Amino acid sequence: KNQVEQSPQSLIILEGKNCTLQCNYTVSPFSNLRWYKQDTGRGPVSLTIMTFSENTKSNGRYTATLDADTKQSSLHITASQLSDSASYICVVTSNSNSGYALNFGKGTSLLVTP
Amino acid sequence: NAGVTQTPKFRVLKTGQSMTLLCAQDMNHEYMYWYRQDPGMGLRLIHYSVGEGTTAKGEVPDGYNVSRLKKQNFLLGLESAAPSQTSVYFCASSYYLRDRGYNSKNIQYFGAGTRLSVL
Numbered sequence: 575k576n577q578v579e580q581s582p583q584s585l586i587i588l589e590g591k592n593c594t595l596q597c598n599y600t601v602s603p604f605s606n607l608r609w610y611k612q613d614t615g616r617g618p619v620s621l622t623i624m625t626f627s628e629n630t631k632s633n634g635r636y637t638a639t640l641d642a643d644t645k646q647s648s649l650h651i652t653a654s655q656l657s658d659s660a661s662y663i664c665v666v667t668s669n670s671n672s673g674y675a676l677n678f679g680k681g682t683s684l685l686v687t688p
Numbered sequence: 689n690a691g692v693t694q695t696p697k698f699r700v701l702k703t704g705q706s707m708t709l710l711c712a713q714d715m716n717h718e719y720m721y722w723y724r725q726d727p728g729m730g731l732r733l734i735h736y737s738v739g740e741g742t743t744a745k746g747e748v749p750d751g752y753n754v755s756r757l758k759k760q761n762f763l764l765g766l767e768s769a770a771p772s773q774t775s776v777y778f779c780a781s782s783y784y785l786r787d788r789g790y791n792s793k794n795i796q797y798f799g800a801g802t803r804l805s806v807l
Contacts, residue, residue: 608796615800615801616800616801617692617778617780617798617799617800617801618731618778618780618796618798619798620795620796620797623795663730663731676721676733678730678731678732678733679730680728680729680730681730
């Protein structure tokens with residue numbers, strides 16, 4: 575069964591500190607991996623998309639890594655800001671004969687405090 | 689360019705009532721999706737559409753119906769609402785889902801959500 579596991583479930587850090595969120599998946603066949611940021615009460619917003627051949631992708635202070643061999647991804651946030659407080663969702667797309675499917679993790683809730 | 693617009697934003701229903709949630713996108717996207725998001729469950733795909741006139745079941749389709757009569761609109765219907773359908777519903781759209789790398793055509797854009805309570 576395709577699964578996407580995210581850790582930690584929640585995280586509290588001080589403003590200005592760095593943090594890393596983890597995503598492990600068992601999705602097959604793999605097509606791409608996406609990270610979304612979801613502010614409270616809002617819809618998710620895409621941060622990065624990585625395909626099989628990409629090891630790292632940056633979007634400002636957000637850097638995502640992908641190890642397709644171990645089926646792990648991480649999202650690193652540098653110099654955190656209060657506005658980074660949100661839920662971060664890892665999504666792995668699979669591509670099979672029956673079509674494309676999106677497999678969602680349950681998200682990591684990040685709180686950045688002053 | 690409004691992106692993805694969902695209406696209504698909030699709704700309270702009584703058990704057994706019916707309603708339709710409307711999703712509209714002005715980006716000429718081929719793919720549209722309906723999700724529900726529940727605490728501790730993450731986003732789950734209800735139904736999706738890969739083009740005008742086509743729909744397909746997602747992970748949790750029971751109790752819902754959808755229609756894509758126009759490319760820009762994707763309707764989600766609840767024929768007989770149940771308390772288990774209390775949730776936040778998100779619509780999304782994209783050009784593709786394929787692994788063509790990071791480009792604007794591969795991104796899913798989400799609406800702001802509809803909070804539905806069924807009493």
